[in-house]
Amino acid sequence: xxxxxxxxxxxxxxxxxxxxxxxxxxxxxxxxxxxxxxxxxxxxxxxxxxxxxxxxxxxxxxxxxxxxxxxxxxxxxxxxxxxxxxxxxxxxxxxxxxxxxxxxxxxxxxxxxxxxxxxxxxxxxxxxxxxxxxxxxxxxx
Amino acid sequence: xxxxxxxxxxxxxxxxxxxxxxxxxxxxxxxxxxxxxxxxxxxxxxxxxxxxxxxxxxxxxxxxxxxxxxxxxxxxxxxxxxxxxxxxxxxxxxxxxxxxxxxxxxxxxxxxxxxxxxxxxxxxxxxxxxxxxxxxxxxxx
DNA sequence: CTTGACTCTGGAGTTTACTCTAGGGTTTAA
DNA sequence: TTAAACCCTAGAGTAAACTCCAGAGTCAAG
Numbered sequence: 001x002x003x004x005x006x007x008x009x010x011x012x013x014x015x016x017x018x019x020x021x022x023x024x025x026x027x028x029x030x031x032x033x034x035x036x037x038x039x040x041x042x043x044x045x046x047x048x049x050x051x052x053x054x055x056x057x058x059x060x061x062x063x064x065x066x067x068x069x070x071x072x073x074x075x076x077x078x079x080x081x082x083x084x085x086x087x088x089x090x091x092x093x094x095x096x097x098x099x100x101x102x103x104x105x106x107x108x109x110x111x112x113x114x115x116x117x118x119x120x121x122x123x124x125x126x127x128x129x130x131x132x133x134x135x136x137x138x139x140x141x
Numbered sequence: 142x143x144x145x146x147x148x149x150x151x152x153x154x155x156x157x158x159x160x161x162x163x164x165x166x167x168x169x170x171x172x173x174x175x176x177x178x179x180x181x182x183x184x185x186x187x188x189x190x191x192x193x194x195x196x197x198x199x200x201x202x203x204x205x206x207x208x209x210x211x212x213x214x215x216x217x218x219x220x221x222x223x224x225x226x227x228x229x230x231x232x233x234x235x236x237x238x239x240x241x242x243x244x245x246x247x248x249x250x251x252x253x254x255x256x257x258x259x260x261x262x263x264x265x266x267x268x269x270x271x272x273x274x275x276x277x278x279x280x281x282x
Numbered sequence: 283c284t285t286g287a288c289t290c291t292g293g294a295g296t297t298t299a300c301t302c303t304a305g306g307g308t309t310t311a312a
Numbered sequence: 313t314t315a316a317a318c319c320c321t322a323g324a325g326t327a328a329a330c331t332c333c334a335g336a337g338t339c340a341a342g
Contacts, residue, residue: 010288020289021331029329040338042289059249062242063204066329072249075256076271088260091253098250101203102243108200108213109239112232115216119229130217151318161319162301170299181308183319207299289338296331301324308319 006035006044016053023053031056031070063101147176147185157194164194172197172211203242 013020026032027043032052034043052073059069075091154161167173168184173193175184193214200210216232252272259270 008289019331022329024291025330038289038338040289041291042338058245060329061204062245062249063202072272075253084260088257091257091260095250095253095257098246098253102246102250104199105203105239105243105246108203109236109243112216112236112239116229116232116236119225119232130214149319160301163299165321166300179308179319181319182321183308201299283342285341287339287341290336292334294331294333296329298328298330299326301326303324304322306320309317311316312314 004035005047007046007050009043009045012045012050012053015050016057018053018057026053026056026066029066029070031066031073145176146188148187148191150184150186153186153191153194156191157198159194159198167194167197167207170207170211172207172214 007015009020009023013023016023023032023045027034032045032049035046035049036044038044055073056066056069059072060066064072071090072094075087075094148156150161150164154164157164164173164186168175173186173190176187176190177185179185196214197207197210200213201207205213212231213235216228216235249272256270256272
């Protein structure tokens with residue numbers, strides 16, 4: 001048997017670093033659901049919902065919408081062979097999206113690093129330069 | 142002399158893949174500004190504004206808000222030594238933000254790839270697995 | 283057994299980032 | 313020279329993702 005720790009909405013909110021309103025909003029949108037309800041109607045959440053909330057926060061931070069996040073969370077491999085090809089195609093699409101985001105961030109990071117280095121007061125410190133120029137040129141400095 | 146191609150708002154919108162309303166909205170927010178205005182009040186935009194629009198689109202796609210993008214675009218290295226340390230600190234903060242986003246996307250991509258491989262109907266195809274389990278475990282399959 | 287912290291529902295309000303409309307002037311091609 | 317296709321401003325409307333509120337029930341401590 002595995003121990004099933006349950007949290008009230010306020011506890012879960014604190015652990016996940018979101019507001020109780022946000023949790024109820026996500027429930028309404030179908031992103032998470034309470035494990036159960038108490039006799040008086042209080043929501044009980046499991047560890048799994050905490051993981052989902054953390055996943056949502058981190059995934060939101062890299063530019064996915066709640067709808068896209070719902071799609072990501074819906075990607076499940078299970079014994080139903082019928083949907084396997086389907087799941088795979090969606091997954092491959094998502095990989096492309098994620099790869100494109102990473103490539104973009106790498107470019108931005110590279111430009112920022114060039115800017116930081118130039119800021120060191122080195123040989124180029126009297127140049128004029130912006131992140132846009134760094135992004136759009138191979139030899140900006 | 143460098144040739145300065147100028148665009149009307151509609152031309153710029155088409156080239157950047159945004160609406161004319163979006164361009165005017167960005168101008169209002171201070172993200173871009175027309176190079177000049179015609180006698181009749183028409184905006185004229187330069188190549189530089191086109192680059193800015195493209196930068197905004199790509200940066201928005203990786204989870205930055207318009208305010209954050211404005212900050213990024215404001216990072217300029219120029220001959221005023223007084224602000225150099227300042228610029229560098231902001232730049233280093235941004236690099237950290239960007240690096241964190243990349244790390245997060247790498248984790249998501251890795252999980253998606255495991256899911257795609259498992260979808261191939263290989264040895265693990267009768268397992269039940271979700272992206273959350275893949276993210277939260279080292280040996281999910 | 284009451285008081286304060288918590289929870290519930292339903293609905294209104296806010297912020298961000300557009301998007302659209304109205305009512306007008308401008309450009310350009312036929 | 314006129315009509316389609318563009319541009320202008322000001323302001324209203326929309327979608328996503330919260331955030332806040334009112335009015336009421338629940339729970340745990342003293």
